[in-house]
Amino acid sequence: MFNKVCVTGIGMVSAIGNNVQEALKSILLQKSGLGFTSYLDTIYKDEFPVGEIKLSNIELAESIGIGSSQSYTRTALLGLIAAKEAVENAVITSATDCRTGLISATSVGGMDRSEIFLKDFFADQRKGKLRNIIGHDCGDSTEKIAKYFHIKDYITTISTACSSSANAIMLGARLIKNNLLDRVVVGGTDALTVFTINGFNSLMVLDREPCRPFDETRNGINLGEGAAYLVLESERIAQQHNKKVLCEVKGYGNSCDAFHQTASSPEGKGAGLAMKKALEVAQLSTDEISYINAHGTGTPNNDLSEGNAIANVFGSRIPMFSSTKPFTGHTLGASGAIEAVLSVLSIRNNLAYPNLNFATPMKELGIVPLTKLTDTISIKNVLSNSFGFGGNNTSLVFSAC
Amino acid sequence: MEELINTLKQEIIEALNLEEIEVGDIDTDAPLFMEGLGLDSIDALELTVLMEKKYGLKIKTAEDGKKILYSVRTMAEYIQANKK
Amino acid sequence: MLKKEAYINGLGCISPQQTFEGNGLPDVSDLLCPDNFFKCLEPVYKKYIDPIIARRMSRIVKMGIYASKLCLEDAGVEMPDAIITGTGLGCLDDTEKFITSMIRNDEKMLNPTPFIQSTHNTISAQIALFLKCHAYNITYAHRGLSFESALLDSLLMLKEQSSESVLLGGVDEITNISFQIIKRLGHWKNDNCNLLNISESVTKGSIAGEGSSFFLLSDKKNNSSYSKIVSLETIVNQLNVESLTKEVSAFFKKNNLNYNDVDLVLLGVNGDSKYDQLYYGLKNKVFCNNSCAYFKHLCGEYHTATSFAMWLSSVMLKNQTVPEMVKMNSFSSTQLKTILIYNHYRNINHSFIIMQAC
Numbered sequence: 001m002f003n004k005v006c007v008t009g010i011g012m013v014s015a016i017g018n019n020v021q022e023a024l025k026s027i028l029l030q031k032s033g034l035g036f037t038s039y040l041d042t043i044y045k046d047e048f049p050v051g052e053i054k055l056s057n058i059e060l061a062e063s064i065g066i067g068s069s070q071s072y073t074r075t076a077l078l079g080l081i082a083a084k085e086a087v088e089n090a091v092i093t094s095a096t097d098c099r100t101g102l103i104s105a106t107s108v109g110g111m112d113r114s115e116i117f118l119k120d121f122f123a124d125q126r127k128g129k130l131r132n133i134i135g136h137d138c139g140d141s142t143e144k145i146a147k148y149f150h151i152k153d154y155i156t157t158i159s160t161a162c163s164s165s166a167n168a169i170m171l172g173a174r175l176i177k178n179n180l181l182d183r184v185v186v187g188g189t190d191a192l193t194v195f196t197i198n199g200f201n202s203l204m205v206l207d208r209e210p211c212r213p214f215d216e217t218r219n220g221i222n223l224g225e226g227a228a229y230l231v232l233e234s235e236r237i238a239q240q241h242n243k244k245v246l247c248e249v250k251g252y253g254n255s256c257d258a259f260h261q262t263a264s265s266p267e268g269k270g271a272g273l274a275m276k277k278a279l280e281v282a283q284l285s286t287d288e289i290s291y292i293n294a295h296g297t298g299t300p301n302n303d304l305s306e307g308n309a310i311a312n313v314f315g316s317r318i319p320m321f322s323s324t325k326p327f328t329g330h331t332l333g334a335s336g337a338i339e340a341v342l343s344v345l346s347i348r349n350n351l352a353y354p355n356l357n358f359a360t361p362m363k364e365l366g367i368v369p370l371t372k373l374t375d376t377i378s379i380k381n382v383l384s385n386s387f388g389f390g391g392n393n394t395s396l397v398f399s400a401c
Numbered sequence: 402m403e404e405l406i407n408t409l410k411q412e413i414i415e416a417l418n419l420e421e422i423e424v425g426d427i428d429t430d431a432p433l434f435m436e437g438l439g440l441d442s443i444d445a446l447e448l449t450v451l452m453e454k455k456y457g458l459k460i461k462t463a464e465d466g467k468k469i470l471y472s473v474r475t476m477a478e479y480i481q482a483n484k485k
Numbered sequence: 486m487l488k489k490e491a492y493i494n495g496l497g498c499i500s501p502q503q504t505f506e507g508n509g510l511p512d513v514s515d516l517l518c519p520d521n522f523f524k525c526l527e528p529v530y531k532k533y534i535d536p537i538i539a540r541r542m543s544r545i546v547k548m549g550i551y552a553s554k555l556c557l558e559d560a561g562v563e564m565p566d567a568i569i570t571g572t573g574l575g576c577l578d579d580t581e582k583f584i585t586s587m588i589r590n591d592e593k594m595l596n597p598t599p600f601i602q603s604t605h606n607t608i609s610a611q612i613a614l615f616l617k618c619h620a621y622n623i624t625y626a627h628r629g630l631s632f633e634s635a636l637l638d639s640l641l642m643l644k645e646q647s648s649e650s651v652l653l654g655g656v657d658e659i660t661n662i663s664f665q666i667i668k669r670l671g672h673w674k675n676d677n678c679n680l681l682n683i684s685e686s687v688t689k690g691s692i693a694g695e696g697s698s699f700f701l702l703s704d705k706k707n708n709s710s711y712s713k714i715v716s717l718e719t720i721v722n723q724l725n726v727e728s729l730t731k732e733v734s735a736f737f738k739k740n741n742l743n744y745n746d747v748d749l750v751l752l753g754v755n756g757d758s759k760y761d762q763l764y765y766g767l768k769n770k771v772f773c774n775n776s777c778a779y780f781k782h783l784c785g786e787y788h789t790a791t792s793f794a795m796w797l798s799s800v801m802l803k804n805q806t807v808p809e810m811v812k813m814n815s816f817s818s819t820q821l822k823t824i825l826i827y828n829h830y831r832n833i834n835h836s837f838i839i840m841q842a843c
Contacts, residue, residue: 043592107604109626118584125665133666137574138605139628143833146721154486155721156634157627159575159605167623174641180487198587199600204446256568256613256622261541261601263442273619389601390610392622418540443541446597454594 004235005173005249007398009090011082011187012341014226014328015051018063019085024345030373032327032356034210034222042194048206051224051329052192053078071131073110074225076141078334079189082227083145086185090231090243092149098182098237101154103172104142104229105164105188107333110135112191141189154181159333161388162295163254164188165228166336166396170252172232182237187229187337196223196332203262211298211330213323214307214369216360221297224329228337230344247347250381250399251284253277257391263301268309270393271295275313275383278395284381289319289397291352293339293384294369296323297330306387307365320377322369326356336386336394343382343398350379406477413473416451417444429473437472445470456480488716488740489640492843494650495560495701496711497552498796499525500784501694505555508711508800510783510808522659522673522693523785534615541598542611543579545658548697549608550615553652557616560701560709566648567621568609569639570656571631573788575605577660608656621648629830631655632789633719636838639702640717646704654699655792659785664693672786672831674756680782683756684813691755694785698792700799706843711799713843716740720835726766729835733771733827736837747775748818749807751794753828754779755786760832767827768813777813791828791836798824802842 010020015033017023026033034049039056053060058068060077064084072080083102092100110133117132135141142157154175158167165188172186200206200223207220238245255277257270264271279286295306310321324342331338346352355369380400387393410424413433417440431437434445448470452458458480460466469479498504501523530539530547533554539547549570557563582599601607606624613622621642625634632655642648667673674690683692702714718736722728737744750772752764768777784793801807802824807816826838 115584119588121666122585122588130670134670137628138626139573139630142627143721152720152722154719155627156625156630156637156719158623159626160609160622160624161604161606171638174645178641178644180641194592195584195587198592198595199583199597199603202446202450202595202597202600204449254621254623255619256610258610258613258617258619260441261443261611261614270619388606389604390606391613392606392610392624419537420540421536439537443597443601450594450596 003177003179005176006233006235006238006245007230007247007249007344008233008238008243008245009086009231010246010341010344011085011089012228012338013053013078013082014331014338015053015224016327020341027327027353030354030356032210034329037192040192040194042197044197044201047208048197049210049222050192051222051331053225072144073135073141074112074191075106075108075110075189076135076144078191078225078227079104079141079145080148082187082189083185083229086229086231087149092231095149095151099153100151101175101181101184102142102146102151103156103158103168103184103186104145105158105168105333106138106141106190107159107161107164108190108193108196109138110140111193111195115193115195151185160392161390162332162335163386163388163392163394164333164336166386166394167254169230169249169337169340169396170254170394173249173252176232176234183231183233185229185231187227188334189227190225190331190333192223192225205299207298210357211326212357213296213298213325213355214303214362215358216362218298218300218303220299221330224331226328226331226334226338228334228341230340245401246344248399248401249396251278251282251397253281254394257393259391262389264305264387266305266308268305270391271306271309271385271387272313274393274395275309275385278383278397282397282399284397286314287317289381289383290377290379291346291382292319292321293343293382294321294323295385295387296325298325302387304362304364306385307362307367311367318367320352320370320374322353322355324353339384340396343384346382347379347398347400350377351375352377352379402477402481405480406473409473409477412451412455416447427473431472433470433472456484458483486718487637487640489644491640491643491702491704491714492706492710493700493712493714493799494703494707494710495556495562496796496799497555497559497699499527499548499552500696500793501525502783522664523695525695543576543602545576545578545656546602546608546611549654549656550612552697553612553654553699556652556699556701562650562701564616564618565620565650565652565701567642567651568613568618569623569635569651570609570654571625571635571789572605572608572656573626573628573631574657575626576603576607577658577663579603581660581662629788629834630719630836632792633717633836636717643702643704649703651702652699653702654697655789656697657695657787657789659693659695659787667693683782684754684779686756687758689757689759691757691786694787694790696784696787696793698796700795710843712802712840715839715841718837721833723832724763724835726763726770729763729767730770733767733837740839744771745774747823747825748821749824750775750777751798751824751826752777752779753781753790755781763829763832776816776818778807778811779813780811788830791826794826794828795838798826798840802840
């Protein structure tokens with residue numbers, strides 16, 4: 001029999017709050033974190049709204065007790081803050097009292113500092129401060145987090161664009177289920193960078209207005225930054241240490257759209273497969289899903305593709321669904337974990353979130369998202385979608401227990 | 402016009418890295434997307450960048466893009482009519 | 486970390502040596518050595534990849550797709566049940582192209598293609614697109630354990646019976662720009678060194694390399710199986726000879742093996758006199774009676790170099806020979822049944838892999 005995967009701690013830092021409670025408060029007040037960047041040196045600073053955390057790198061470092069001379073990347077700093085909250089929330093006093101791992105995810109890695117180095121380097125190859133490039137690779141922030149918490153039994157980093165941290169949660173659950181770890185900190189982190197703003201702008205998918213997922217007039221994404229981690233523990237260990245269990249990771253599914261480099265198939269084949277797989281692993285029927293936290297980026301392509309997939313999978317009974325990206329922005333590699341934390345909060349507080357900025361139903365889609373914050377319906381099972389560039393699709397099921 | 406069309410074909414080959422294709426292989430009036438060369442949405446973006454970089458012409462909406470980038474001829478006609 | 490038997494039923498390798506035509510090693514006289522760093526010997530890609538599709542692909546993506554196609558053909562498998570890759574630095578060339586353009590053009594009129602291909606999962610995703618494969622697809626990017634992480638997931642997929650055949654790969658590239666940057670960080674050799682003698686190098690720094698190695702893993706053995714993977718362990722920590730010895734000892738105990746059960750110890754010696762101390766220390770303390778070999782004089786140093794070691798081990802186990810050019814000492818076993826691969830990346834990431842003939 002496989003081990004049940006219990007969520008015993010959550011932590012999150014995003015444009016809607018520097019911790020979980022602040023984020024929840026913003027959601028209850030329906031207050032979006034979108035605005036213009038205060039820190040990025042880009043010609044687009046007053047053009048594209050972003051979900052930025054209003055703390056400088058120095059302030060982030062101070063909040064975690066790291067001297068600013070340490071030259072940590074913003075991605076690493078955000079990761080440390082969110083992981084610390086999760087670990088404290090799970091009341092972990094020692095990472096060595098059982099087999100403990102860390103699976104982190106990122107898509108930009110240390111690019112927030114690398115792009116500063118590269119600007120100087122390209123002008124003159126002898127220039128550029130080396131401390132700005134040493135944290136470039138994806139594994140850097142992971143190892144800094146592992147070191148901070150003395151985690152050593154298994155450490156790795158996943159990078160699959162927008163589904164990165166959802167895949168980290170999936171792997172963590174599988175390692176516990178298969179008795180390879182007793183406890184694992186899972187999640188992801190991504191900072192805003194000039195690189196990603198320009199990258200997505202070159203694809204012409206950035207919206208100059210706050211995004212409107214699933215709306216007929218939707219016109220693209222707003223980038224965001226953030227980090228979120230969950231502590232997963234086997235039921236046996238959670239009981240042994242008398243832990244409060246927030247909910248369960250009941251299901252997960254990963255599939256590849258394999259349709260196009262950037263676009264999703266119009267019928268959402270990969271998305272549908274991921275959702276179905278997650279329901280199968282969870283051994284739940286579609287009727288048992290209370291709420292779907294959609295990927296819902298606000299691009300014409302994703303929302304049609306995902307909308308069609310939801311309609312195909314759920315048939316005549318579509319659960320409440322919404323995208324929370326109008327609150328946080330699209331946090332890329334961190335989005336799976338941020339939305340996982342929001343899914344946990346949904347179960348704990350019986351909340352289904354409003355899809356902000358929605359006004360006009362899509363002509364091609366017969367379903368519409370939730371527009372009102374709903375707290376009157378019991379939330380038993382939440383499906384959370386994360387669909388990435390390249391067609392890497394992952395869905396997770398969280399359940400009350 | 403013919404000279405512009407030939408130059409444009411060469412530029413398209415370079416911009417989209419169509420290694421095995423030569424200027425003579427591209428039908429001036431054939432659709433560039435879906436049929437013909439079978440280009441896709443990323444190629445459309447690359448051609449949009451080409452129009453701006455080389456000819457100073459900004460394609461503002463996807464609808465405009467569909468019309469202007471329909472074929473080599475429509476691209477050439479647009480350039481001729483609007484080139485700064 | 487995981488003790489799980491899995492058969493390697495297909496191989497595909499693009500490396501700085503001639504490895505993509507048939508799976509074997511060249512003669513030592515044909516050993517290809519770099520000027521500055523190892524660059525892969527590349528096939529004619531249009532054998533497998535239509536130029537219209539390849540037009541947008543960067544070099545590393547082509548290397549990934551070609552090697553995976555070679556592997557699938559070798560295994561006689563059309564569609565794997567999972568595609569799992571590891572890459573330490575991802576698609577460097579495209580990342581550099583996009584940033585260069587961004588800086589030079591002041592963020593205006595930027596070509597989207599290099600950005601699309603800059604994400605680490607591009608290789609894995611493009612392989613899936615190429616094969617039209619909707620199965621489980623994931624990319625690991627954890628420094629010197631990127632490939633090992635992909636291997637662990639592959640073994641786990643087989644253990645869970647979520648897949649019957651897993652396409653596993655390790656890919657990394659070196660570019661002129663990243664070579665220069667990493668040179669400034671002091672990772673590469675400054676002096677010329679005879680590659681075959683890197684095991685005797687007394688200077689710091691290694692030689693940069695790159696490669697794309699793919700494997701078809703299955704629970705089922707068949708006539709063309711090369712080898713089997715038996716056990717994997719990964720460590721993120723700085724070690725010395727003493728603590729490394731403890732780790733090796735614990736690993737062997739977990740696997741019910743004695744040191745003399747190992748016919749060949751394949752070490753990631755890379756010519757960096759500072760970091761190679763760990764390998765020699767282990768060799769002298771624990772494996773003084775074992776045959777030892779090395780491989781980075783063939784492929785150079787890169788985050789997923791263990792994938793090349795796994796390819797080499799598979800070839801050696803299948804052919805039951807240890808080529809002269811990889812031996813560090815004389816090969817004394819009567820048979821080649823068990824290989825231990827030990828590799829570390831700058832003494833922060835370590836891995837042990839046990840492979841056996843099948």
